[in-house]
Amino acid sequence: MKEVRQPRYQQIAILIAEKIVHNELKVGQKIYARSTLATTFGVSSETARKAISVLGDLGIVDSIHGSGVVIASRQKAQEYLGQYQEVKSIQDLQTEILKSVSRQQKELANFSSILDKLVGQTEHFQKSNPMTPVEFELAEASEKLGKTLGEMSLWQNTGATVIAILQNDELVISPGPYATINQGDTLYFVGTSDTLQILQNFFYTKD
Secondary structure, three states, rough: OOOOOOHHHHHHHHHHHHHHHHOOOOOOOOOOOHHHHHHHHHOOOOHHHHHHHHHHOOOEEEEEEOEEEEEEEHHHHHHHHHHHHHHHHHHHHHHHHHHHHHHHHHHHHHHHHHHHHHHHHHHHHHHHHOOOEEEOOOOOOOOOEEOOOOOOOHHHHHOOOEEEEOOOOOEEEEOOOOOEOOOEEEEEEEEOHHHHHHHHHHHHHOO
16 A cells, blocks of 8 residues: 655655754744755755745745745744644544555455355365254145155155154154154255255145
């Protein structure tokens, strides 16, 4: 993220104003000639001239023809620094907000990546662990109920291997093909990731 930088002449104007506020440069005192000022700050004469021009426009210094530049007002130098600090604070706040937004975007992207990995690993686990049982409650009536597992060819039609049936609060483990399935029963089965949907369609989708 690119930071906003002040022009060099404004930076020099601020430095001179600070010296005035701290009484390093006093009202009525002459300051360096522009060429000397340019050498002191390592800038061109034009940059030094712009810095003095800014201070002159604000009434902080006076450019007296034939006498050079004279410090005119410590109070106005103080006001200038105050305004500068307010602007700088706003710019700093804007920079921090932009940095915060950038961090949040990166964190969100990282979270999304982690979530994608988690979903992928979960799907892989389900596919690679087909013995994890799934529960399916037959809460509603169906024309297929009242038949045995063998009569409805449940495994052949759905791919679900029923490992237990909960009937009237009694758990029947490893039911055979003659086990009858009724409304209110809960099937515990193993299969693929889409077996549950196939079972729902098998019992509750009319032919």
